[in-house]
Amino acid sequence: xxxxxxxxxxxxxxxxxxxxxxxxxxxxxxxxxxxxxxxxxxxxxxxxxxxxxxxxxxxxxxxxxxxxxxxxxxxxxxxxxxxxxxxxxxxxxxxxxxxxxxxxxxxxxxxxxxxxxxxxxxxxxxxxxxxxxxxxxxxxxxxxxxxxxxxxxxxxxxxxxxxxxxxxxxxxxxxxxxxxxxxxxxxxxxxxxxxxxxxxxxxxxxxxxxxxxxxxxxxxxxxxxxxxxxxxxxxxxxxxxxxxxxxxxxxxxxxxxxxxxxxxxxxxxxxxxxxxxxxxxxxxxxxxxxxxxxxxxxxxxxxxxxxxxxxxxxxxxxxxxxxxxxxxxxxxxxxxxxxxxxxxxxxxxxxxxxxxxxxxxxxxxx
Numbered sequence: 001x002x003x004x005x006x007x008x009x010x011x012x013x014x015x016x017x018x019x020x021x022x023x024x025x026x027x028x029x030x031x032x033x034x035x036x037x038x039x040x041x042x043x044x045x046x047x048x049x050x051x052x053x054x055x056x057x058x059x060x061x062x063x064x065x066x067x068x069x070x071x072x073x074x075x076x077x078x079x080x081x082x083x084x085x086x087x088x089x090x091x092x093x094x095x096x097x098x099x100x101x102x103x104x105x106x107x108x109x110x111x112x113x114x115x116x117x118x119x120x121x122x123x124x125x126x127x128x129x130x131x132x133x134x135x136x137x138x139x140x141x142x143x144x145x146x147x148x149x150x151x152x153x154x155x156x157x158x159x160x161x162x163x164x165x166x167x168x169x170x171x172x173x174x175x176x177x178x179x180x181x182x183x184x185x186x187x188x189x190x191x192x193x194x195x196x197x198x199x200x201x202x203x204x205x206x207x208x209x210x211x212x213x214x215x216x217x218x219x220x221x222x223x224x225x226x227x228x229x230x231x232x233x234x235x236x237x238x239x240x241x242x243x244x245x246x247x248x249x250x251x252x253x254x255x256x257x258x259x260x261x262x263x264x265x266x267x268x269x270x271x272x273x274x275x276x277x278x279x280x281x282x283x284x285x286x287x288x289x290x291x292x293x294x295x296x297x298x299x300x301x302x303x304x305x306x307x308x309x310x311x312x313x314x315x316x317x318x319x320x321x322x323x324x325x326x327x328x329x330x331x332x333x334x335x336x337x338x339x340x341x342x343x344x345x346x347x348x349x350x351x352x353x354x355x356x357x358x359x360x361x362x363x364x365x366x
Contacts, residue, residue: 010126120234169212306349313342
């Protein structure tokens with residue numbers, strides 16, 4: 001525990017038999033529960049974890065954590081409705097089984113997916129366990145050893161001590177970032193970070209792809225965990241969902257770690273287009289839910305006005321280009337004026353909308 005608050009770490013694992021034991025054995029003592037979620041590994045990952053769990057003396061926790069149960073009273077009907085909804089939503093998660101015989105007492109909890117779901121689905125399964133057991137702070141560490149356990153406390157500190165909803169590691173502000181991070185990864189991260197800033201509304205974050213995170217119980221309660229994107233776009237999708245839920249965020253400087261025996265399973269040429277499309281849809285989802293349905297804001301109108309005017313200016317731009325490229329005629333004055341008016345108005349509306357978006361989300365960044 002930290003500051004009398006429970007701490008759990010979710011470890012998504014897929015074919016990590018060579019790294020997972022080191023990750024588990026180096027976990028700091030303040031971690032109350034380690035939730036290992038195996039996404040149908042085809043190697044010996046499960047055997048390594050189960051062997052460690054079988055050593056009862058090493059796996060016993062001094063803190064009993066049972067699933068939260070609610071007793072109905074005349075004042076808690078709202079909580080009972082939400083609890084019933086959570087139970088019904090269980091069918092939307094990737095099918096999984098908890099292998100522990102005494103999960104309330106064991107420090108390491110092993111959840112095994114019965115079918116492959118992807119890294120996002122794996123983290124969602126771990127989040128669900130922590131939500132059901134009302135863990136105060138839930139961190140995520142990869143099973144491949146790319147995250148330094150000594151930095152875990154600094155990741156959890158904003159959630160535990162500063163009432164922040166979501167803390168995220170930032171590798172890019174470390175002095176060695178450009179030297180250590182592979183150049184293709186650095187470039188891909190930069191592209192996705194720019195797109196995620198726009199889509200999520202968290203304009204000040206810079207390392208959106210970092211998976212070293214900590215999330216509060218309130219934040220887990222504010223989102224539909226089962227609806228988190230199931231593949232590598234999970235960190236980006238989660239940021240959008242947290243912003244819609246008005247969750248506060250803070251970045252924590254961490255060092256980049258590569259080439260320690262891990263093998264990346266991510267293909268950038270496949271991931272970037274897929275996540276870009278996800279972010280485009282998420283951007284409009286955020287605008288409609290957050291700035292129209294939940295709390296109307298003028299930036300909703302400005303964004304859509306800029307898109308409308310931009311589309312209106314496209315035929316004029318196309319006509320101007322065709323005249324300039326394939327004829328010797330002068331562009332009609334009315335065509336040029338119409339294009340300039342529409343394009344300028346669209347650009348100005350977009351800038352004002354983005355400025356309002358940045359200002360409105362300042363309160364969520366700490």
